Amino acid sequence: xxxxxxxxxxxxxxxxxxxxxxxxxxxxxxxxxxxxxxxxxxxxxxxxxxxxxxxxxxxxxxxxxxxxxxxxxxxxxxxxxxxxxxxxxxxxxxxxxxxxxxxxxxxxxxx
Amino acid sequence: xxxxxxxxxxxxxxxxxxxxxxxxxxxxxxxxxxxxxxxxxxxxxxxxxxxxxxxxxxxxxxxxxxxxxxxxxxxxxxxxxxxxxxxxxxxxxxxxxxxxxxxxxxxxxxxxx
Numbered sequence: 359x360x361x362x363x364x365x366x367x368x369x370x371x372x373x374x375x376x377x378x379x380x381x382x383x384x385x386x387x388x389x390x391x392x393x394x395x396x397x398x399x400x401x402x403x404x405x406x407x408x409x410x411x412x413x414x415x416x417x418x419x420x421x422x423x424x425x426x427x428x429x430x431x432x433x434x435x436x437x438x439x440x441x442x443x444x445x446x447x448x449x450x451x452x453x454x455x456x457x458x459x460x461x462x463x464x465x466x467x468x469x
Numbered sequence: 470x471x472x473x474x475x476x477x478x479x480x481x482x483x484x485x486x487x488x489x490x491x492x493x494x495x496x497x498x499x500x501x502x503x504x505x506x507x508x509x510x511x512x513x514x515x516x517x518x519x520x521x522x523x524x525x526x527x528x529x530x531x532x533x534x535x536x537x538x539x540x541x542x543x544x545x546x547x548x549x550x551x552x553x554x555x556x557x558x559x560x561x562x563x564x565x566x567x568x569x570x571x572x573x574x575x576x577x578x579x580x581x582x
Contacts, residue, residue, distance in 0.1 A: 389569045400473075400560060400573040401512075446512070455500060455568040456525070459512040 362460035364447050369466045376434040378463045380447030383428060387449040390423060391457065392432045395444045404432075404445075434465075442467045471495075473574035475561050481580045487549040490577045493542055494563030502571060503536055503546050504560040512560075518544065551581045 364380040388409055393401040407414045407421045414421045420433040444462040474493040494501050503515040516526045521538045538544040558578050562571045
């Protein structure tokens with residue numbers, strides 16, 4: 359079946375790196391995503407990775423994919439207070455562009 | 470581009486009333502998705518349209534929910550009659566032909582009392 363799991367909460371100090379982890383179950387997933395949701399707002403597409411890649415870097419964001427273990431991570435370098443939000447992991451599956459989301463990880467950045 | 474536009478942003482209604490949520494996808498996008506977000510169930514896909522045709526409505530909770538896409542620039546999600554358990558944030562998202570970048574609207578927060 360399709361399932362995406364992530365830890366619910368992460369607290370980091372401003373300036374440190376944050377690492378948010380996610381596991382998924384569908385080995386046929388084509389793309390894996392990270393979305394960011396700030397309070398009262400919609401989901402913002404942060405980055406995504408094709409399933410035949412193992413790493414993607416975009417400015418402060420680094421995505422690592424371990425397809426064997428079905429594990430995805432998002433590293434945010436030099437975390438800022440503006441990074442405080444809920445981060446959703448999602449997999450694209452189902453033969454068309456269907457996204458299955460995890461429950462979201464709330465990132466809290468403190469001074 | 471203006472992004473995905475949803476209206477209203479907030480809706481408060483009484484149980485039994487009809488509710489209509491509206492969505493304008495990004496111009497040129499031919500896929501449209503309706504999602505519902507609740508604390509208990511997280512984000513759930515309700516229905517997916519491609520080229521204005523419903524492709525997958527298996528996530529629609531029950532017959533009280535219906536969705537239409539009369540043209541490429543407009544979609545509605547209707548709940549009739551509404552119930553308190555329908556209270557949630559409803560998101561619309563759209564994507565283009567390549568399909569792997571879904572962009573979300575700001576959502577409609579629905580409260581049914």
